[in-house]
Amino acid sequence: MSAPVIYTNKLTKRFGDFVAAKELSFEVPAGEIFGFLGANGAGKTTAMRMLCGLWVPSSGEATVAGFDIYHEREKIKRNIGYMSQKFSLYEDLTVFENIKFYAGIYGLTNAQIKEKSQALLHQLDLEKESGHLVSSLPLGWRQKLSFSVAVIHEPRIVFLDEPTGGVDPVTRRQFWDLIYDAANKGITVFVTTHYMDEAEYCDRISIMVDGVIEALDSPSNLKTKYGVDSMDEVFRQLARSAKRSE
Amino acid sequence: MIQINHITKTYNKGIVRALSDISLNVERGELFGLIGPDGAGKTSLFRILTTLLLPDSGTATVAGFDCVKDYKKIRESVGYMPGKFSLYQDLTVEENLSFFATIFGTTIKENYELIKDIYIQIEPFKNRRTGQLSGGMKQKLALCCALIHKPEVLFLDEPTTGVDAVSRKEFWEMLKRLKDQGITIMVSTPYMDEASLCDRIALIQSGTILSIDTPEGITKAYGEILFGIKSSKMYQLLQDLRNSPGIASSYAFGEYLHITFKSNTNKISEELMTHLQSLGHTNLDLKEIEPTIEDCFIKLMTNTSSLQTKPI
Numbered sequence: 001m002s003a004p005v006i007y008t009n010k011l012t013k014r015f016g017d018f019v020a021a022k023e024l025s026f027e028v029p030a031g032e033i034f035g036f037l038g039a040n041g042a043g044k045t046t047a048m049r050m051l052c053g054l055w056v057p058s059s060g061e062a063t064v065a066g067f068d069i070y071h072e073r074e075k076i077k078r079n080i081g082y083m084s085q086k087f088s089l090y091e092d093l094t095v096f097e098n099i100k101f102y103a104g105i106y107g108l109t110n111a112q113i114k115e116k117s118q119a120l121l122h123q124l125d126l127e128k129e130s131g132h133l134v135s136s137l138p139l140g141w142r143q144k145l146s147f148s149v150a151v152i153h154e155p156r157i158v159f160l161d162e163p164t165g166g167v168d169p170v171t172r173r174q175f176w177d178l179i180y181d182a183a184n185k186g187i188t189v190f191v192t193t194h195y196m197d198e199a200e201y202c203d204r205i206s207i208m209v210d211g212v213i214e215a216l217d218s219p220s221n222l223k224t225k226y227g228v229d230s231m232d233e234v235f236r237q238l239a240r241s242a243k244r245s246e
Numbered sequence: 247m248i249q250i251n252h253i254t255k256t257y258n259k260g261i262v263r264a265l266s267d268i269s270l271n272v273e274r275g276e277l278f279g280l281i282g283p284d285g286a287g288k289t290s291l292f293r294i295l296t297t298l299l300l301p302d303s304g305t306a307t308v309a310g311f312d313c314v315k316d317y318k319k320i321r322e323s324v325g326y327m328p329g330k331f332s333l334y335q336d337l338t339v340e341e342n343l344s345f346f347a348t349i350f351g352t353t354i355k356e357n358y359e360l361i362k363d364i365y366i367q368i369e370p371f372k373n374r375r376t377g378q379l380s381g382g383m384k385q386k387l388a389l390c391c392a393l394i395h396k397p398e399v400l401f402l403d404e405p406t407t408g409v410d411a412v413s414r415k416e417f418w419e420m421l422k423r424l425k426d427q428g429i430t431i432m433v434s435t436p437y438m439d440e441a442s443l444c445d446r447i448a449l450i451q452s453g454t455i456l457s458i459d460t461p462e463g464i465t466k467a468y469g470e471i472l473f474g475i476k477s478s479k480m481y482q483l484l485q486d487l488r489n490s491p492g493i494a495s496s497y498a499f500g501e502y503l504h505i506t507f508k509s510n511t512n513k514i515s516e517e518l519m520t521h522l523q524s525l526g527h528t529n530l531d532l533k534e535i536e537p538t539i540e541d542c543f544i545k546l547m548t549n550t551s552s553l554q555t556k557p558i
Binding site for chain 2: 038039040041138139162165166167168169170171173176180184194195196197198199200201219230231232235236239240242
């Protein structure tokens, strides 16, 4: 067994008296699709910002891709991929320029950028659109391109923050094909979503309630544990017990 | 209550077609859902109906008033909650509400009954600046502000986007209560599972209406026998099904994949099960299921070739 890609032990973030994330302890092994769920305000964003090296925790310990979350935050940023629905690509740059920009940011050499971008354009069937502005692409393609540039540097882990929000049902499923494909290549996927059917596609799910990880298991075990038929009901049971809202 | 006749709207000198020849009617007292993904044209339609945008062609009336000629009348008789939070962040909760009431020539007191159920939940924070509210509270305040002049028609543009499953449910319960008070509501959402909470829905994609009916009517019109299938290796199953000749469609739907056969005979499903077992699938389960709105949306979307997304 190789070392887990994410390891946390009592990871905590406080803002004054408010404990946004409390004593999170979990591990995510390589190649796993890990669903990170919780109601609005449960502490998901706080936890993700710490894991991405953006926020320093208040206490506890954690490593991401083998790097320490306190002292090696720059290394974490270089060794993870990140994609959110809200911010992904520069709309006033072309498809190729976006690929080149992200690859450059992640420290790829010019030769690597050339090779990678060609492979990517081919894989996404976007060769003809290479010189088009991203703003002219349909949303579904943008999402796929966005995901692909987030993993262009072949990170050990990619964080996806509601990657499929507002996307049409067919594109949403195509997007999950990309997720599975990445996981099969050994990239660990850490994903948040409000679509409960997508929770079923994850190997394991954690559900945060009021800053605490209230449940963590495979979808089928969670359904058995809570005696219900769907992840939607598991989520509702847990989220209803929440005391705080955002 | 709302009549839309052949509305077309383009942007960027006609290059971007946001709405193509849209026609639909919403009855008085109806809770009508506009269901579709980002970029479908939902917001453009809302902006035309609320007189914030002019259509290229076509006509529309709201509460009997023309969306172009009678724009002032419409503004008095509708409430609009845009998708983007648009209240004054540096006013308090109460100040925002009072501002909207004053603008419409009324007071909070006069129409308090209408918003009471909702406002009571944010009243403890009435002296807090709106910018400091949580997302859920902002949403409730925005709804109160859209209601304070007792509109005949309420337009809600994606009120539940990015909202968790539990809060979404609560929001829909609020809408049900407003509808019971006689307000006509047009609401848009990208979440297909919310469709069943509407009286009637329009499925919209790329500026075109795919279907308009009751949720039951839409699922009844699916017209094919749909099966759910699962095995212990779901992703492998999806790929194997895509390569199986007898399968017409296969899509991931949570715990089960939803599939249709090219022809429905017992023999075909038995052959499929044998085939999948030979490929190493275990714990196979195949059962006939009722289609959901999302199944219908996918079918309608893929049947209209011009709307197809490019495959990976």
